[in-house]
Amino acid sequence: MEQHLQEAAAGDEAPAGVQERRRRVAVVGAGVIGAGWAAFFACKGLDVHVVDAHPGARARLDDALQRARRTLQALGGLAAEVREPVLGDDLGQAVSGADHIQEVLPEQLELKQRVYAQIEASAPDRCVIASSSSGIMPSALQAGMRHPERLVIAHPCNPPYLMPLVEICGGRETAGWAVEEAEAFYRGLGKRTVRLNREITGHLVNRLQAALWREAVYLAVNGYASVADVDRAVTEGLGARWAVCGPHEIFDLSGGELGMAGFLDKLGDAVEAWWASLGQPRLDAATRQALIDGMAQAAAGRGYPQRAQARDEGVMAQLLARPN
Amino acid sequence: MEQHLQEAAAGDEAPAGVQERRRRVAVVGAGVIGAGWAAFFACKGLDVHVVDAHPGARARLDDALQRARRTLQALGGLAAEVREPVLGDDLGQAVSGADHIQEVLPEQLELKQRVYAQIEASAPDRCVIASSSSGIMPSALQAGMRHPERLVIAHPCNPPYLMPLVEICGGRETAGWAVEEAEAFYRGLGKRTVRLNREITGHLVNRLQAALWREAVYLAVNGYASVADVDRAVTEGLGARWAVCGPHEIFDLSGGELGMAGFLDKLGDAVEAWWASLGQPRLDAATRQALIDGMAQAAAGRGYPQRAQARDEGVMAQLLARPN
Numbered sequence: 001m002e003q004h005l006q007e008a009a010a011g012d013e014a015p016a017g018v019q020e021r022r023r024r025v026a027v028v029g030a031g032v033i034g035a036g037w038a039a040f041f042a043c044k045g046l047d048v049h050v051v052d053a054h055p056g057a058r059a060r061l062d063d064a065l066q067r068a069r070r071t072l073q074a075l076g077g078l079a080a081e082v083r084e085p086v087l088g089d090d091l092g093q094a095v096s097g098a099d100h101i102q103e104v105l106p107e108q109l110e111l112k113q114r115v116y117a118q119i120e121a122s123a124p125d126r127c128v129i130a131s132s133s134s135g136i137m138p139s140a141l142q143a144g145m146r147h148p149e150r151l152v153i154a155h156p157c158n159p160p161y162l163m164p165l166v167e168i169c170g171g172r173e174t175a176g177w178a179v180e181e182a183e184a185f186y187r188g189l190g191k192r193t194v195r196l197n198r199e200i201t202g203h204l205v206n207r208l209q210a211a212l213w214r215e216a217v218y219l220a221v222n223g224y225a226s227v228a229d230v231d232r233a234v235t236e237g238l239g240a241r242w243a244v245c246g247p248h249e250i251f252d253l254s255g256g257e258l259g260m261a262g263f264l265d266k267l268g269d270a271v272e273a274w275w276a277s278l279g280q281p282r283l284d285a286a287t288r289q290a291l292i293d294g295m296a297q298a299a300a301g302r303g304y305p306q307r308a309q310a311r312d313e314g315v316m317a318q319l320l321a322r323p324n
Numbered sequence: 325m326e327q328h329l330q331e332a333a334a335g336d337e338a339p340a341g342v343q344e345r346r347r348r349v350a351v352v353g354a355g356v357i358g359a360g361w362a363a364f365f366a367c368k369g370l371d372v373h374v375v376d377a378h379p380g381a382r383a384r385l386d387d388a389l390q391r392a393r394r395t396l397q398a399l400g401g402l403a404a405e406v407r408e409p410v411l412g413d414d415l416g417q418a419v420s421g422a423d424h425i426q427e428v429l430p431e432q433l434e435l436k437q438r439v440y441a442q443i444e445a446s447a448p449d450r451c452v453i454a455s456s457s458s459g460i461m462p463s464a465l466q467a468g469m470r471h472p473e474r475l476v477i478a479h480p481c482n483p484p485y486l487m488p489l490v491e492i493c494g495g496r497e498t499a500g501w502a503v504e505e506a507e508a509f510y511r512g513l514g515k516r517t518v519r520l521n522r523e524i525t526g527h528l529v530n531r532l533q534a535a536l537w538r539e540a541v542y543l544a545v546n547g548y549a550s551v552a553d554v555d556r557a558v559t560e561g562l563g564a565r566w567a568v569c570g571p572h573e574i575f576d577l578s579g580g581e582l583g584m585a586g587f588l589d590k591l592g593d594a595v596e597a598w599w600a601s602l603g604q605p606r607l608d609a610a611t612r613q614a615l616i617d618g619m620a621q622a623a624a625g626r627g628y629p630q631r632a633q634a635r636d637e638g639v640m641a642q643l644l645a646r647p648n
Contacts (some may be wrong), residue, residue: 006544036535038485040473064385068503072566090521095629148592157560157561157562157565158578163560163561163564164544164560164561164564165556165557165560165561167557174425191555192550192559192560194551194554194557195550195553196548196549196553196554196555197547197548197549197550198547198548200543200601201553201598201601202546202598202601204543204548204549204553204554205557205561206598207539207543207598207601207602208536208539208540208543208557208562208597209562209571209574210539210598210602211534211535211536211538211539211602212535212536212562212571212594213571213572213575213595214535214599214602215531215534215535216532216570216571216572219524219528219531219532219570220572223520223521223522224520224521224522224524224528225519225520225521225528226521227572228521229518229519229520230529230570230571230572231530231569231570231571231572231573232489232516232518232570233489233491233518233528233529233532233570234532234566234570234571235567235568235570236481236483236487236488236489236516236518236568237481237487237489237529237571238489238529238532238533238536238566239563239565239566239567239570240462240487240488240534240567240570240639240642240643241461241481241487241563241639242558242559242562242563242566242567243559243563243564243566243567243638243639243642244559244563244634244635244639244642245538245555245559245635245636245638246555246556246557246559246563247536247540247554247555247558247559248537248539248540248541248544248551248554248555248615248618248619248622249555249619249622249623249631249635250533251537252619252623253628253631253632254482256628257628257630259616259620260615260616260619260620261612261616261617263610264607264612264616268607268612269607270459271534271537271607272554272606272607273525273537274525274526274530274531274534275534275604277524277525277526278531278534278535278538280599282596283592283595283596285408286594288585288588289351291572291584291588292583292584292585292588294572295572295573295576295583295584296371296583296584297577298572298573299573299583304577304580304581304583307573307577308577310568310647311565311568311573311577313647314566314567314568314569314646314647315564315565315568316548317643317645317647318564318567318568318645318646318648319564320645321641321642321644321645322638322639322641322642323634323637323641
């Protein structure tokens, strides 16, 4: 990958008429996330080869490409030439000559391992294989690979063409160069990467999300506030700040010139008391039903398409408004 | 309050020259939050009487008024006529004739109760007394009051002139009319209110914030990722969505047309597994030091004023970008 980045840089200075080779990405699996990745890579000017035998894959790809194109046109960063992803069911053909392989298969360890063996039979030896898995550890994924050192997790937020974040995590056998190449690859396409130094269930995003939702469930299901009001406590207060400052910096800044030390001196004990009193709900049948009913009430008759569109437009407006 | 709202409405239709009475708010305590409230009320065209004998109060008020004016000019909603808050140390004078009383004293129960007794000696009997307390329960605050039914918690996010959210919570003796008047009052000034049906330590915002930070502390202090990368997982992914959709709706929408039920069927068990694995750090000395060091590294030499300004400008840009 480093080599290709250098080629690209050299290409900028090459005399007109010298065509640099377009970088090539293989996307293995075209579910919602896979189609989103493929559309994103295509909109960034890469040659994208998608492997998926499912009859619905073409429609998902077309739909994702249309939305990704609109999104990147609005946000900036749409490549001058966008080629439609090539869709096929020949895995060997798709990955041979690839500069980057994005695996987006269902969350089944054995399925993924079986496909990795097929990928390694055709892909260049030093090509990074990036798994989008949110639930399986990289050390488990790479067990049994011929070149386990090139396996990394690269977990996006949904949809991958809109959200800036990609979480990068290697397993026990992952090489430093693979992590660095993956970071450079996504950053080169405008993504913001974060790196896990050690693997852990749920990486960062799903753990943080689960932690917030656990208390949100507790508060709503125990009748402290409605589902709508718990959500509003986030959108009208906390979320507006979290879009700008992370949870550590929020408290650091609330310590003023004294920073985190000042915050901990003044409020550390109060925070520990809150931690001790946080809820520990289970998702039993009654809790699930309460969440379903509470959410129906919060939606107040606004259907899925309307609310999903409001979310996407809201997030886009918010990303557009950010200083860069 | 209802009566005054009706007067105001009638005033709109009154012949020119008939002066409607400006509504009057007493703000008891001019620390950072008190000064912020006072500035907000003044910028909304209310007559504000602030009680604080501290020599630094005038400077804090002036500073807050300047920032509030700039903020509301940018966001929209600055009143045509903004009168400077009147600052004094005569509590009885400030609260007599008040339409709303905002108590913003230090978090000491006995101090607050003593001042409530003084307030009640001079304030109109049906005037709502709204406490900004984040840490004391309303039932404790109202114990011993002559008119406990009018005591509500109205807890803002900081700074009160910028953040839309106000949490409203009554205690055991609070009357329905007091909660409704408080809600109508803040909403009338453009705030978004959420209502707690039962009191609980930390209300909604501090509990949700503590829940997220607990996992953020666990991940950073145990070396899974740097403080900066944990924060980035929020700002570049989760926060951008939480500014638009609350935690319940995020998962509801990720269930597609099947909504919350579909999400729970597909991922409920995975979420429970994440919950079981969430960290339970303590804020012991080593943890505090790790957070202080990690935050210093994350700040990378950018000082408090620069980062606080970036936060405020970022939040403002983001609020401006919201569809309304």
